[in-house]
Amino acid sequence: MKKIIVVGNGMVGYKFCEKFVAQENAENFKIIIFGEEPRPAYDRVHLSEFFENQNAKALEMAPATWYADNGIELITGERVADINRTEKTITTAKDREFAYDYLVMATGSSPFVPPIKGVEKEGVFVYRTIEDLEGMLAYAAKLKAEKPNAKAAVLGGGLLGLEAGKAVLDMGLEPHIVEFAPKLMPRQLDTRSSQVLKLKLESIGLNIHLSKATNQILGDKFITGMEFGEDDILNVDMLIISAGIRPRDELAKACGLDVGVRGGIVVDDTMKTSDDNIYAIGEIALYNQMIYGLVAPGYDMAEVAVQQVLGNSEVKMAEEIDMSTKLKLIGVDVASFGEPFMPASKGHSIIFENKTEYLYKRINVSLDGKSLLGGILVGDASDYNMLHQMYLNDMKIPENAAQLILPASDGASAFGDVTDLPDEAQVCSCESVTKGQICAAIENGEATDVAGVVSCTKAGTGCGGCKPMVTDLTNATLKSLGITVKEGVCEHFDLSRQDLYQIIKVKGYTTFNEVLDNHGNGGHGCELCKPLVASLMATINADTANKEYAIQDSNDRFLANIQRNGTYSVVPRVPGGEITPDKLIALGEIAKKYDLYTKITGGVRIDLFGATLNQLPLIWKELISHGFESGHAYGKSLRTVKTCVGSTWCRYGMDESVSFGIELENRYRGIRAPHKIKGGVSGCIRECAEARGKDFGLIAVEGGWNLYVGGNGGATPRHAELLAEQIDNETVIKYLDRYLMFYMRTAKPLQRTAAWQERLEGGLNYVKEVVIEDKLGIAEDLEKEMQTLVNKFECEWTQAVNNPEMMKRFNHFVNSKDDDDNLVFVPMREQKMPEPWK
Amino acid sequence: METILDTYKATKIEAVNVWFKAASVNDFPADGGACVKYKNKQIAVFNFTRLGKWYACQNVCPHKMEMVLSRGMIGDDKGIPKVACPLHKKTFSLESGENLNGDLGAIATYPVKVEGNDVYIGFSE
Ligand code: SRM
Ligand SMILES: Cc1cc2nc3c(=O)[nH]c(=O)nc-3n(C[C@H](O)[C@H](O)[C@H](O)COP(=O)(O)OP(=O)(O)OC[C@H]3O[C@@H](n4cnc5c(N)ncnc54)[C@H](O)[C@@H]3O)c2cc1C
Numbered sequence: 025m026k027k028i029i030v031v032g033n034g035m036v037g038y039k040f041c042e043k044f045v046a047q048e049n050a051e052n053f054k055i056i057i058f059g060e061e062p063r064p065a066y067d068r069v070h071l072s073e074f075f076e077n078q079n080a081k082a083l084e085m086a087p088a089t090w091y092a093d094n095g096i097e098l099i100t101g102e103r104v105a106d107i108n109r110t111e112k113t114i115t116t117a118k119d120r121e122f123a124y125d126y127l128v129m130a131t132g133s134s135p136f137v138p139p140i141k142g143v144e145k146e147g148v149f150v151y152r153t154i155e156d157l158e159g160m161l162a163y164a165a166k167l168k169a170e171k172p173n174a175k176a177a178v179l180g181g182g183l184l185g186l187e188a189g190k191a192v193l194d195m196g197l198e199p200h201i202v203e204f205a206p207k208l209m210p211r212q213l214d215t216r217s218s219q220v221l222k223l224k225l226e227s228i229g230l231n232i233h234l235s236k237a238t239n240q241i242l243g244d245k246f247i248t249g250m251e252f253g254e255d256d257i258l259n260v261d262m263l264i265i266s267a268g269i270r271p272r273d274e275l276a277k278a279c280g281l282d283v284g285v286r287g288g289i290v291v292d293d294t295m296k297t298s299d300d301n302i303y304a305i306g307e308i309a310l311y312n313q314m315i316y317g318l319v320a321p322g323y324d325m326a327e328v329a330v331q332q333v334l335g336n337s338e339v340k341m342a343e344e345i346d347m348s349t350k351l352k353l354i355g356v357d358v359a360s361f362g363e364p365f366m367p368a369s370k371g372h373s374i375i376f377e378n379k380t381e382y383l384y385k386r387i388n389v390s391l392d393g394k395s396l397l398g399g400i401l402v403g404d405a406s407d408y409n410m411l412h413q414m415y416l417n418d419m420k421i422p423e424n425a426a427q428l429i430l431p432a433s434d435g436a437s438a439f440g441d442v443t444d445l446p447d448e449a450q451v452c453s454c455e456s457v458t459k460g461q462i463c464a465a466i467e468n469g470e471a472t473d474v475a476g477v478v479s480c481t482k483a484g485t486g487c488g489g490c491k492p493m494v495t496d497l498t499n500a501t502l503k504s505l506g507i508t509v510k511e512g513v514c515e516h517f518d519l520s521r522q523d524l525y526q527i528i529k530v531k532g533y534t535t536f537n538e539v540l541d542n543h544g545n546g547g548h549g550c551e552l553c554k555p556l557v558a559s560l561m562a563t564i565n566a567d568t569a570n571k572e573y574a575i576q577d578s579n580d581r582f583l584a585n586i587q588r589n590g591t592y593s594v595v596p597r598v599p600g601g602e603i604t605p606d607k608l609i610a611l612g613e614i615a616k617k618y619d620l621y622t623k624i625t626g627g628v629r630i631d632l633f634g635a636t637l638n639q640l641p642l643i644w645k646e647l648i649s650h651g652f653e654s655g656h657a658y659g660k661s662l663r664t665v666k667t668c669v670g671s672t673w674c675r676y677g678m679d680e681s682v683s684f685g686i687e688l689e690n691r692y693r694g695i696r697a698p699h700k701i702k703g704g705v706s707g708c709i710r711e712c713a714e715a716r717g718k719d720f721g722l723i724a725v726e727g728g729w730n731l732y733v734g735g736n737g738g739a740t741p742r743h744a745e746l747l748a749e750q751i752d753n754e755t756v757i758k759y760l761d762r763y764l765m766f767y768m769r770t771a772k773p774l775q776r777t778a779a780w781q782e783r784l785e786g787g788l789n790y791v792k793e794v795v796i797e798d799k800l801g802i803a804e805d806l807e808k809e810m811q812t813l814v815n816k817f818e819c820e821w822t823q824a825v826n827n828p829e830m831m832k833r834f835n836h837f838v839n840s841k842d843d844d845d846n847l848v849f850v851p852m853r854e855q856k857m858p859e860p861w862k
Numbered sequence: 863m864e865t866i867l868d869t870y871k872a873t874k875i876e877a878v879n880v881w882f883k884a885a886s887v888n889d890f891p892a893d894g895g896a897c898v899k900y901k902n903k904q905i906a907v908f909n910f911t912r913l914g915k916w917y918a919c920q921n922v923c924p925h926k927m928e929m930v931l932s933r934g935m936i937g938d939d940k941g942i943p944k945v946a947c948p949l950h951k952k953t954f955s956l957e958s959g960e961n962l963n964g965d966l967g968a969i970a971t972y973p974v975k976v977e978g979n980d981v982y983i984g985f986s987e
């Protein structure tokens with residue numbers, strides 16, 4: 025039996041093992057893999073996720089047991105210290121000796137730390153391993169406890185530096201990016217796109233410093249600042265260095281293998297080094313005089329090395345290596361593919377730039393106009409996968425290539441369909457999975473959904489960038505086989521929300537059990553389908569959440585938002601944000617009486633936190649006696665209609681935004697929808713109410729209101745789009761009734777208007793056809809249904825406190841009047857908060 | 863924090879020494895739950911009407927140690943009766959106590975019996 029020793033248990037070393045044991049004659053070999061880090065190989069590409077959950081296990085490429093199960097000896101926490109090429113042995117730092125027939129060097133890289141005076145100070149970090157991140161988290165926590173507005177800088181504005189910038193932002197420190205070059209992401213972006221990116225990053229709170237050479241790091245024991253030149257100082261409390269990588273070739277150098285001038289073990293296209301028995305793969309390998317700092321080429325190298333060791337000498341590394349990349353995490357789309365910077369002699373560039381929306385798109389087209397050579401996308405990279413495929417497969421491009429990047433005027437795509445891709449198209453470059461393999465997995469019955477395709481082809485398990493395309497391909501293939509893509513809401517129903525809506529309406533069901541028994545799969549329901557059916561029955565039958573409370577979602581069940589310690593918040597409605605001094609006083613007095621934490625919300629009203637279940641009805645009784653009613657902050661229903669002061673007071677106001685906002689809030693209060701709905705009304709185009717960030721927004725203009733729909737803040741912000749211009753109050757209400765009701769009838773569960781509108785076939789134009797032109801002939805029905813809901817409105821808190829039977833549920837114990845004895849509050853800025861989770 | 867969890871030990875019907883009369887049947891919603899106080903314990907009790915069964919478990923969710931499970935929604939996961947915590951929707955088998963959608967430790971479950979209109983929970987002490 026031959027022995028293979030792998031030095032380095034990183035992503036590529038692991039991949040070598042995985043690929044090796046999948047081969048037929050693998051059992052004739054014994055693999056020992058050494059890793060210097062304390063744990064088995066993990067997914068460095070997704071390292072930043074560690075900030076979110078601190079779950080190192082979730083990042084593991086495979087658990088330690090996997091190696092044992094596959095006959096591989098895994099030795100972690102032990103560095104290989106020496107190689108004796110004549111004896112074909114290695115010695116570890118613990119002075120143990122092992123013999124090999126083949127040696128695979130997969131030692132990767134370490135972060136390059138520039139020789140700046142003071143880099144050794146406390147508070148200076150690199151960004152490569154889980155231990156690095158743990159160090160940063162601990163340091164940041166300490167900083168924040170001492171200094172509320174601590175600052176942290178990242179040295180390096182490349183792909184990784186920006187990812188680190190996001191981490192700084194998430195750790196709650198003021199983020200600064202310091203870059204030596206005059207532009208960001210110098211390897212991927214041209215000057216103009218880099219400027220657009222800079223503006224965008226600044227808009228989300230990153231401070232960018234370009235053309236800065238750091239002379240020294242200031243501070244005694246720990247870092248207090250960075251000095252660029254005389255009088256040019258940036259005060260920071262922490263620094264993350266992300267200035268490039270250096271291959272870890274110290275071992276190779278010591279044993280006399282050929283290495284490059286700037287580091288890296290020289291390999292040929294068989295991954296062989298200058299020693300016939302030694303291979304090098306991943307970020308240590310110098311191939312074509314390049315170190316490829318990406319996983320995909322590393323995985324290809326692993327494949328080549330596996331085949332070479334097994335004697336399949338025809339398998340070689342491709343000559344050209346695709347370096348297309350997409351920036352992840354930071355929440356700004358940036359991608360570059362092929363040749364992003366192309367000399368004019370090779371082709372023409374088409375550039376689209378819109379700085380107001382932080383958009384930049386460039387494609388490079390061959391001189392004959394037939395093929396795509398590369399490009400850059402900033403601000404919107406949603407077409408990256410398709411463009412990247414066109415480039416990789418040298419697909420024909422439209423005669424007017426500009427269509428590929430210009431905003432489509434008719435919503436039609438210039439790309440055609442994913443199914444047009446050739447079978448050889450490599451969809452997942454990390455795992456080298458082609459379109460043909462994905463489709464085959466479904467056609468031969470191996471997989472029946474996206475999860476299945478992912479698990480049997482491994483597509484999408486690397487950087488994950490191809491996931492949307494894998495999903496589209498899966499769905500298209502299923503469709504072509506005549507299989508309807510399941511839209512069932514959960515294991516209990518094969519039906520979609522839209523189907524359930526129709527069924528409940530037509531059959532007139534009024535309880536969950538009727539729906540489940542007649543249309544379910546035989547189970548007993550769950551936390552997905554119960555709240556959904558509750559919401560549908562509320563929309564259709566104008567029920568409040570007091571009806572069948574055991575099927576209501578956590579918050580609806582107790583008509584209040586549950587907080588982290590199991591207490592609740594109380595948010596009375598303050599329509600349009602207008603409130604009298606007397607009502608303000610009442611809120612203050614009630615908050616004081618029940619010792620509630622008080623805060624103004626982002627939705628122009630007041631939130632009282634920390635009420636126990638037992639206290640809720642007592643508080644609400646008092647609020648109701650002062651004329652308040654439920655604010656439905658807990659429901660998937662109308663939240664607030666935010667208003668600006670408008671023409672009653674404001675010197676620029678064109679119309680009474682407050683009056684109209686109150687009218688709209690009162691009109692739509694209480695109705696249950698697929699997700700929450702928010703509105704805004706501004707008195708003029710200065711837009712102080714941020715109406716275009718809401719599900720519906722109105723802006724007063726000369727001659728009426730402009731009505732916008734489908735805006736969203738939250739996780740995926742989107743500006744609302746103009747539905748109608750210069751319309752009067754009555755028309756606004758008519759269109760809004762129709763729009764909202766159409767949304768409530770057809771959206772998916774928990775889909776906000778923005779996502780719904782975007783995915784409607786035909787987009788905004790279709791919405792206009794239905795809502796304004798009444799193409800479907802349902803406008804009158806929609807208005808009637810909405811009017812019924814408006815007429816039947818009842819404040820559910822008033823309903824609850826007046827009904828002893830309903831009140832029973834607001835007791836912490838059924839057999840005692842006591843409160844939860846597990847609650848602990850701690851003081852905070854003259855108020856209180858729950859004791860933090862351990 | 864471990865001390866809260868130590869208060870709750872899964873109890874099999876054979877080990878029951880005390881049948882505690884908790885409340886009456888109509889104190890509990892159909893297919894829903896409520897919380898019962900027994901000495902220093904908080905016990906979530908569920909009336910699984912669709913199955914015609916009753917279940918009891920610790921009220922404290924092992925995820926963040928909050929007393930909330932009785933306010934969770936019940937249902938089934940491929941036939942296993944379960945409760946979903948109202949805070950982050952971790953789900954637990956009402957029969958074995960096992961965490962069905964994660965790797966939290968199992969919650970303690972207790973036997974329940976109904977006699978006439980009264981609901982009893984079984985404890986070993
Ligand atoms: C209290 C408040 C924060 C504050 O202190 O200001 C708040 C608090 C919560 N928000 Fe919010 N949001 C609050 C304004 C907002 C805003 C600002 C606004 O309305 O103008 C937004 C962005 C605008 C938007 O929605 O488009 C906002 C976007 C979200 C989202 C993301 C929604 C999305 O489409 O991505 C969630 C999560 C969700 O709903 O799934 C959320 C969810 C939540 C929940 C309900 C999370 C939860 O389930 O516990 C928080 C508990 C509320 C409570 O009372 O306990 N909250 N939340 C604000 C209450 C406003 C109100 O008076 O009702
Ligand atoms: C935060 C971050 C984000 C990234 N994002 C992306 C991305 O989006 N896309 C992308 O393609 N790439 C990305 N990368 C790069 C990618 O992680 C690397 O290309 C990949 O990890 C290289 O794999 P490797 O096995 O060659 O090296 P490594 O993963 O570094 O593994 C080498 C291992 O060998 C060990 N070792 C070294 N010397 C010895 C020795 N003498 N004895 C024993 N063990 C030794 C090291 O400790 C290390 O564990 C990212 C990297 C980081 C840090």
Ligand code: SF4
Nearest residue numbers: 668674677707708712
């Ligand atoms: S939006 Fe116009 S009317 Fe309203 S406050 Fe601003 S400037 Fe005044």
Ligand code: FES
Nearest residue numbers: 923925926947950
């Ligand atoms: S506290 Fe129960 S799931 Fe988080």
